[in-house]
Amino acid sequence: MIQPVAAVAAETKTNIGDLPDVPKFSIKTVCGEVGIRPVTLRAWERRYQLLIPHRTRSNYRLYSERDVGILHWLKSRVDSGQSISTAAGELLELRKAGLWPAIVQAPQPALDRLPGTAPEGYAARLFDVLVRHDEQSANLLLNDVIGQYDIVAVCNDVLTPCLHRIGDAWAAGRIRIATEHFASSYIRGRLMTHFQQMPVGRLHSRVIVGCAPIDLHEIPALILSIFLRREGYRVEYLGQDVHIADLLEYARAERPAMVILTANATQAAHELQRVYAGLNAMRPKPKFGFGGRAFIVNPALRESVPGIYLGDTLSAGVARVKQLLGA
Numbered sequence: 001m002i003q004p005v006a007a008v009a010a011e012t013k014t015n016i017g018d019l020p021d022v023p024k025f026s027i028k029t030v031c032g033e034v035g036i037r038p039v040t041l042r043a044w045e046r047r048y049q050l051l052i053p054h055r056t057r058s059n060y061r062l063y064s065e066r067d068v069g070i071l072h073w074l075k076s077r078v079d080s081g082q083s084i085s086t087a088a089g090e091l092l093e094l095r096k097a098g099l100w101p102a103i104v105q106a107p108q109p110a111l112d113r114l115p116g117t118a119p120e121g122y123a124a125r126l127f128d129v130l131v132r133h134d135e136q137s138a139n140l141l142l143n144d145v146i147g148q149y150d151i152v153a154v155c156n157d158v159l160t161p162c163l164h165r166i167g168d169a170w171a172a173g174r175i176r177i178a179t180e181h182f183a184s185s186y187i188r189g190r191l192m193t194h195f196q197q198m199p200v201g202r203l204h205s206r207v208i209v210g211c212a213p214i215d216l217h218e219i220p221a222l223i224l225s226i227f228l229r230r231e232g233y234r235v236e237y238l239g240q241d242v243h244i245a246d247l248l249e250y251a252r253a254e255r256p257a258m259v260i261l262t263a264n265a266t267q268a269a270h271e272l273q274r275v276y277a278g279l280n281a282m283r284p285k286p287k288f289g290f291g292g293r294a295f296i297v298n299p300a301l302r303e304s305v306p307g308i309y310l311g312d313t314l315s316a317g318v319a320r321v322k323q324l325l326g327a
Contacts, residue, residue, distance in 0.1 A: 016069040017100035023054030023062035030063045034071045037148055044074065048088035069103055076104045078147040081139065083197040123161035130166065130183040131175055142190060151194065151230060155223045156315065159187055163219065184219070191222050201232040205257035205325040210238030210247070212261045212275075212292070215268035220292060220314065224260065227318045233325070244271070248278035251286060257325055260310065260317075262292035269294040269301050276306040287324055291317055 031038050045051050050070060053061040070091070077087035094101060122145050129137040145154055163184065170180040209225045211218050218240045225237040238247070242261060251259055259279060263269040272290050279288050288307035295301050295309060302309045308324065310317035 015100040015102050016066060016073060019064070019066040019069045019103070021064045021066045023064050023067075025063045025065075025068065027053075027061045027063070030068055030071065033068060034075055035147075036071070036075060039150070040148060041071070043150060044071075044084060044088070048085070048092075050074070050088055050091060073101045073104050075147060079143050081143055083146075083194060085199055086197050120157045120161065122158045123165065126158060126162045127165045127169075127183075130162070130186060131169070131179055133179065133182055135186065138186060146194075151226060152315070155191075155226065159191070160223070163187060188219055188222065191219065191226065195222065195226050195229065195237060198226065198229045201229060201234050204231070204233045206234040206236070206254070207258045207260060207321070207325070208236050208238060208247075208251065208254075208256045209260045210242040210262075211240045212242065212263040212268040212290075213244055213271040214241055215262065215264050215292075216240045217262075217264035217293070220264075221260075221262040224262070224291075224314050224317055227314055228321060231318060231322065233321070244274055244278065247275065248282075251279060252282055255284060256286050258287040258289060258321065260289040260291075260321070263290065263294040264292055266294055266298060266301065268292075269305060272305045272307070280306070289317070289321065289324075 025033075027038050027041060031041055034041075045053070051063070051067050053063050053067065056062060074084065074087050074091070077090070078084055082090075091101065122141065126138060126141055129141060142154075142158075145158055149157075166175070166180055166183045169175045170177065207228055209221055209228070211221050221239075222237060225235045229235040236256075247259070259275070261272055261275060263272060269290075269292070276288050279286055289310045290305055290307050291310040291312075295305075296312050308320070310320045
């Protein structure tokens with residue numbers, strides 16, 4: 001059993017650097033102490049290289065009290081609303097200056113976590129607080145979810161099902177238009193904040209993502225932008241109702257490797273023919289990918305739009321982009 005970091009701090013140790021760096025705790029023990037999942041811990045190690053656990057002869061990870069202190073500090077930042085990338089950058093800057101953060105005690109979650117490991121149950125809870133216009137509870141819940149799960153799971157298993165519930169409730173007349181707008185705007189805001197806090201990839205191809213002309217349903221395009229930036233691509237997100245002439249002029253000047261537009265309705269999907277014609281005349285010619293609800297509801301539309309259909313899901317779209325541009 002790990003001695004709680006708060007108890008260690010009481011023994012005159014005030015910063016994380018004072019804690020012993022002797023490896024002795026398993027990943028299961030550490031995750032239970034800090035309140036994160038093993039997959040999250042491994043992702044933090046891989047992406048931000050903040051911890052280098054000792055490896056036993058059998059290749060099992062072992063962590064020290066100092067590692068646990070670092071994880072408590074990171075978790076406290078995430079719980080307060082920071083992205084993990086921002087918290088990791090803050091810690092690295094402190095270490096470059098020869099400093100350590102103060103020891104923190106992980107607070108108890110404001111909302112009890114659901115049993116098990118699946119994030120899907122959070123979608124219903126998020127729906128409940130958003131239809132009550134309870135922004136504070138929504139923040140607490142999403143902070144908790146983001147601290148536990150990868151952003152792909154958060155988008156696929158929490159935010160997207162919640163949006164579907166909201167759309168169905170509005171269509172059935174169970175919630176007001178104002179409530180639908182509030183919930184959608186809230187989720188869009190959280191996604192945009194996450195996207196803007198992600199590091200901009202500099203080693204991969206440049207990709208421009210946006211919505212087809214006259215299309216205002218931007219959340220799928222925004223989530224796709226997050227997924228692609230997570231993979232390291234240099235993603236620029238242009239938002240709703242992209243103006244064709246301006247997009248073509250910008251692409252001609254900036255020479256992206258790929259342009260991706262999404263369409264929710266049939267009329268918006270037909271506008272993509274003009275986009276392809278303009279991009280096809282360029283040299284070098286960027287790849288043109290498209291997707292969205294319009295092509296899922298009416299698969300025949302895919303044949304009417306020149307370019308590359310990216311698939312019926314966002315994850316399939318990411319896989320197709322990686323196939324086209326390289327991972």
